[in-house]
Amino acid sequence: MALENGAWDYLEKPPAYDDVKLTLKRALQFRDNKMVSPTREGFKSDFIIGRSPVLKKCLDLVAKSARTDGNLFISGETGTGKDLIANAVHLNSERSGAPFIAVDCTNLPDTLVENLLFGHAKGAFTGAVDKNEGLIKQADKGTLFLDEIGDLSTAAQKSILRVLQTKTFRPLGMNKELSCDFRLISATNRDLQAMVKQRTFRKDLFYRLVTHHIHLPPLRERPDDIVLLADYYMEKICAQFGIRPKAMSDDFIDTLMVYDWKGNIRELISVLHAAVASGLNEPRLNPHHLPVALRIFSRKKTWEEQRPLERGIENGLGTDETGFPSLKDFRHLNESQYLDALVRLSGGHIEKACSMAGVSRSGLYHLLEKHNKKLNP
Ligand SMILES: Nc1ncnc2c1ncn2[C@@H]1O[C@H](COP(=O)(O)OP(=O)(O)OP(=O)(O)O)[C@@H](O)[C@H]1O
Numbered sequence: 001m002a003l004e005n006g007a008w009d010y011l012e013k014p015p016a017y018d019d020v021k022l023t024l025k026r027a028l029q030f031r032d033n034k035m036v037s038p039t040r041e042g043f044k045s046d047f048i049i050g051r052s053p054v055l056k057k058c059l060d061l062v063a064k065s066a067r068t069d070g071n072l073f074i075s076g077e078t079g080t081g082k083d084l085i086a087n088a089v090h091l092n093s094e095r096s097g098a099p100f101i102a103v104d105c106t107n108l109p110d111t112l113v114e115n116l117l118f119g120h121a122k123g124a125f126t127g128a129v130d131k132n133e134g135l136i137k138q139a140d141k142g143t144l145f146l147d148e149i150g151d152l153s154t155a156a157q158k159s160i161l162r163v164l165q166t167k168t169f170r171p172l173g174m175n176k177e178l179s180c181d182f183r184l185i186s187a188t189n190r191d192l193q194a195m196v197k198q199r200t201f202r203k204d205l206f207y208r209l210v211t212h213h214i215h216l217p218p219l220r221e222r223p224d225d226i227v228l229l230a231d232y233y234m235e236k237i238c239a240q241f242g243i244r245p246k247a248m249s250d251d252f253i254d255t256l257m258v259y260d261w262k263g264n265i266r267e268l269i270s271v272l273h274a275a276v277a278s279g280l281n282e283p284r285l286n287p288h289h290l291p292v293a294l295r296i297f298s299r300k301k302t303w304e305e306q307r308p309l310e311r312g313i314e315n316g317l318g319t320d321e322t323g324f325p326s327l328k329d330f331r332h333l334n335e336s337q338y339l340d341a342l343v344r345l346s347g348g349h350i351e352k353a354c355s356m357a358g359v360s361r362s363g364l365y366h367l368l369e370k371h372n373k374k375l376n377p
Contacts, residue, residue, distance in 0.1 A: 018247035018284060022231065027229055027374060037340070048084060049232045052222035058085075058214055065212040066092035073209045074187040076216030079266030082146060082341050083188040085216065090143040095183055098142030101135050104150045105156070113156040117163075120172035136169055139182040149209070150190035150201065161205045168248050184209070217333065219261040226257050226268065233269050247284040250372075255287045256300040336371045348376040 002010055007032075009023045032051045043063040048055075065072050066089045074082045083102070090100040108116070119134030136144065146152075161306065163169050168177040186209050195201035219226060230253065235245045242339065249341075262266055271294060279289040287295055338357075346353035353375065354364055368375060 004146075004279045006032075016247070018249070020300050022158045022245075022247060025227070025231055029231075044072045045088055045092075048081070048088060049220065049229050050225035051228065052217075052225045054217045054222050054223060058216060061212070061214050062089060063092065065089055065214065068212070069093070069095075069188075069346045070211030071184045071186070071209055072214065073192075074185065074214050075192065076187075076189060077218045077262075077264055078189045080216035081265055082189075082216060083145075083352055085214065086145045086147075086185045086187060088143075089185060090183075093143070093183065098140070099138055100149055100195065101139040101182075102144065102145040103135055104147050108152070108156060110153050110155045114159060115155070115172055117159065118169045121174040125172065127169065131171075134169075134171060136163060136180050136182065137171075137178065140180055142182060144182045146184065146186040148188055148190075149186040150188035150192055150195060154202075157202045158203050161202060161208065164205075164208045164307060194333050219264045220259075223257045223274050227253055227263075229245030229265060229268055230256060230272060233272050234276070237269075237272055241276060241280070242282070243276075244277065246282070249284055249286045252285050252290065255290055255295060255298045258301050259294055260297065260301075332371075335367065336373075339367060339371055339373055343373065343375060350375060
């Protein structure tokens with residue numbers, strides 16, 4: 001009844017910490033998506049997850065670009081969402097009622113490019129028993145998305161440039177030119193500017209492509225988005241498995257946040273799939289459900305980041321000036337290690353812990369909160 005009357009979610013008593021956290025996170029994300037910047041008013045983007053400042057900036061550009069009709073070029077590492085953004089631009093543009101035609105330019109043989117893009121007339125070559133409408137004609141009034149444009153051969157670059165300049169093309173075996181009206185979006189994870197310098201990509205084509213340019217940041221540069229994406233995809237993946245969404249422990253999330261995500265969001269989705277499969281019968285996922293290579297990477301990185309400080313402490317601060325910790329860091333780490341030992345040795349009993357440490361209850365809770373630790377981890 002409560003849900004029917006507009007409640008966001010409900011929690012069963014006694015509420016588990018993870019459940020409260022998950023529910024609050026979802027509610028905050030929902031609120032954030034509603035409080036979009038004025039540039040994005042009316043822009044449909046609830047399928048694009050993330051609220052890091054860098055992503056928000058990109059989305060403002062995406063929304064602006066959707067309102068215009070100039071060619072858009074999207075760059076970014078593999079798996080950062082170039083395809084997703086191209087779709088969002090089309091969906092939010094005036095061309096959304098017409099087709100969105102995507103072409104993967106990887107490994108397109110020269111012999112096929114013209115036929116694929118421009119189509120052919122009946123009898124144009126042996127085997128052409130029917131006429132074939134090429135992708136450019138299919139994208140008429142809509143959007144043509146050339147994915148991995150950096151992989152186009154020189155010959156194909158020339159053909160595309162001509163279409164962009166004249167807005168006409170000629171199907172194979174036809175003796176007249178046809179006109180076309182499409183918006184071009186292109187994307188690549190290669191450094192197109194460097195390719196122009198090396199003369200492996202045409203400069204004139206490059207300038208035609210980049211009326212608008214959006215660069216999607218890699219996931220490791222927006223770690224806050226990792227948590228939101230993990231929540232979003234955890235729910236989806238669990239729904240695919242036909243199970244309740246699994247909670248993720250703080251350690252699990254920390255491990256994800258430290259990883260470098262070379263395959264970006266695509267890699268995150270596949271890691272979550274693997275984790276769900278590995279912890280299928282458990283309500284909460286822990287780091288041991290993650291692939292070993294990922295855990296080793298994250299552990300090593302955390303260890304290396306902490307190393308100068310820990311080394312300093314282990315050596316009684318030694319004599320080496322390099323990596324000498326600030327007093328604040330030194331105190332913080334000592335305090336944190338002290339709390340770990342206190343929690344362990346007191347067995348998590350508050351009275352015992354207070355008496356061992358000689359602090360008040362509120363003092364101990366304050367310290368635990370400061371270090372993001374719990375008495376009963
Ligand atoms: N911000 C996001 N929110 C939700 N899902 C995302 C987001 N960004 C990417 N994804 C998802 O990540 C996966 C990879 O995204 P996409 O295929 O768009 O990446 P790409 O940059 O085009 O990769 P490639 O260069 O390899 O073609 C897709 O499943 C996509 O839906």
